[in-house]
Amino acid sequence: MAGIKDVAKKANVGVGTVSRMLNNSGYVAEETRKKIEIAMKELNYIPNELARNLYHKRTGIIAVLVPNVVNPFFTKFIDCVEAELYERGFKMMLCNTEKEHNAELEYLDMLNRHIVDGVITGVHSLDVEEYKKIHKPIVALDRYLGEHIPVVAVDHKDGGRLAAETLIHNGCKRILHFTGSTTVESPYHERHYEFERIMNENHIKTFKYELRWNRFDLEYYREVVKMVFAEKINFDGVFAVDALAIECMNETIRSHRKVPRDVKFVAYDGTFITEIVEPKMTAIVQPVEKLAKESVRLLYNLLCGKEYKDKKILLGVEIRKGNTTIV
Amino acid sequence: MAGIKDVAKKANVGVGTVSRMLNNSGYVAEETRKKIEIAMKELNYIPNELARNLYHKRTGIIAVLVPNVVNPFFTKFIDCVEAELYERGFKMMLCNTEKEHNAELEYLDMLNRHIVDGVITGVHSLDVEEYKKIHKPIVALDRYLGEHIPVVAVDHKDGGRLAAETLIHNGCKRILHFTGSTTVESPYHERHYEFERIMNENHIKTFKYELRWNRFDLEYYREVVKMVFAEKINFDGVFAVDALAIECMNETIRSHRKVPRDVKFVAYDGTFITEIVEPKMTAIVQPVEKLAKESVRLLYNLLCGKEYKDKKILLGVEIRKGNTTIV
DNA sequence: ACTGGATATGGAACGGGTTCCACATCCGGC
DNA sequence: GCCGGATGTGGAACCCGTTCCATATCCAGT
Secondary structure: OOOHHHHHHOOOOOOOOHHHHOOOOOOOOOHHHHHHHHHHHHOOOOHHHHHHHHHOOOEEEEEEEEOOOOOOHHHHHHHHHHHHHHHHHOEEEEEEEEOOOOHHHHHHHHHHHOOEEEEEEEEOOOOOHHHHHOOEEEEOOOOOOOOOOOOOEOHHHHHHHHHHHHHOOOOOEEEEEEEOOOOOOOOOOHHHHHHHHHHHHHHEEEEEEEEEOOOHHHHHEEEEEEHHOOOOOOOOOEEEEHHHHHHHHHHHHHOOOOOOOEEEEHHHHHHHHOOOOOOOOOOOOHHHHHHHHHHHHHHHHHHHHOOOOEEEEEOOOEEEEEOOEEE | OOOOOHHHHHHHHHHHHHHHHHHHHHHHHHHHHHHHHHHHHHHHOOOOOHHHHHHOOOEEEEEEEEOOOOOOHHHHHHHHHHHHHHOOOEEEEEEOOOOOOOOEEEEHHHOOOOOOOOEEOOOOOOHHHHHHHHOOOEEEEEEOHHHHHHHOEOOHHHHHHHHHHHHHOOOOOOOEEEEOOOOOOOOOOOOOOOOOOOHHOOOOOOEEEEOOOOOOOOHHHHHHHHHHHHHOOOOOEEEEEEEHHHHHHHHHOOOOOOOOOOOEEEEEEEHHHOOOOOOOOOOEEOOOHHHHHHHHHHHHHOOOOOOOOOEEEEEOOOOOOOOOOOO
């Protein structure tokens, strides 16, 4: 409860002197320092960050927007971003936009209301127009939000290529291919275009299913798997995001077909869940930690007012061979 | 950039009137309202939340501390807490204390520095003494932090009983039992005490392994599994937290033993990962969503200054039968 | 005509820091 | 002895809203 004025009075100095001492700025005589120190201790003084923030117009808080927290890709992203922000003295405000569709707007508005200093958004929902209005530090994860907002993503085209080539080398002829929703503009579509292109080139049949926008939960993936299996398609290869690939594999196993003998799987993302299933999944691995680091780095540059030439950062992907493919 | 003063000047009114209008408090004539509205629009005025916060001594931000974000139990907890806080108009600041051991202290200090209004802590590290000093809204998840801090937890004793009885009914005679670290005081130990008690009562041999404090990651679990398997113990039942149980099962399968025929598994927590492995795991399920809801409810009561009789909230657990046990 | 409550408004004080300017002192150099 | 830079200090102004008090008007009731 004690404020800087109380400290100043108790120590018989001016408020300016106390402030200078607290911030180690300007001159304060050693003797005065001690007097103030004693006064602070006696009054149990703790600076009120709110008042500081008001003056400096910054809070040291970054909002991170994700469509879903539970999806391991986003979980890991959040985890890494938090660590990276912490390193640079920032705190992370986390926002899950899945349930409340107006949450994204609300969190963006926080930029204007000076509650957060910047935003990292991995959300794939809002109209791009909303972002155009805002000229504050924003970085996008895997999403195009207009010219002025830098994007961090992986080389999805290469990811699509790796997946396609792997399934081809494994001799797959009839492939289930689950793509993201095309209602949002995002770099990730590249992997599906490239995948299809290569499959076409090689005259391999694919069965393409477009997933619904903004659903990343297990329940939905189960629905999709049930639906697809009901069609009794004869397939020998699957390309899908981690959790969906896994659900698909489990259903395959439950239908008494062997993996990888009868069906090969390549998962996209390569989060930890692809490593805890048996057989371990072959996966295209996104370097989530690097994505997080780059996102924070870019945002930090924006915050410091540095010029960023990096409007788009593209990181490499790798394939991690598991036992859902043979070669 | 425009402030309330600019608006007042432009609309030819006093700042008080503008403020009253913004907050819908006190009287403002309809005509004046319109004038102010126009001025606000022209100046593109957005209230500065920071100034508001300073006056009201609140930020609407709650810090949530967890030892690990990636562990699905905590992930789900965070997810639910965020949603619940959002409902009540609060934002969540997320802190992972795993990497930086002083992070916990720093985030607690935010309470004093008025950066956050309250704390929900699921962290199992800091000395309880640190918490005793703080008389601000704090709620603990599954951890005792002293008389004055309410705890939300599940009935671990019952969980231990359910696990024990299940393995016994399944005819297990030699059981691997992985317990949490006993260096922290937490309600969760109850499950291990009860489990051991029942096993002793029934003269069933257990092999007990105490896990290291504050490690919830896969890498560590793998190490533990490798270590235990190296001992070539002959076991027919396992009781462990989700991810560890899964790693254990996978290693079992890789050693060409059949699940559940040769070895039965009961996982503790029952997060989604126990549902995506084949065979699906039998698990003691913690009602994470309820834990989150109760945590937020208690914290909210503290924030409102309501008396809480609820110093300890105990929620029920359930067993979800999967295919890693037979009966 | 008088009174009192409802309606309406302006502006000073406040919340708790930071910064800057004015001013004072001390010391070394010429 | 004078000058100028380094050292040191107090306090007003500011950051941007909120609240409260003083003041004013209007209208209905008696």
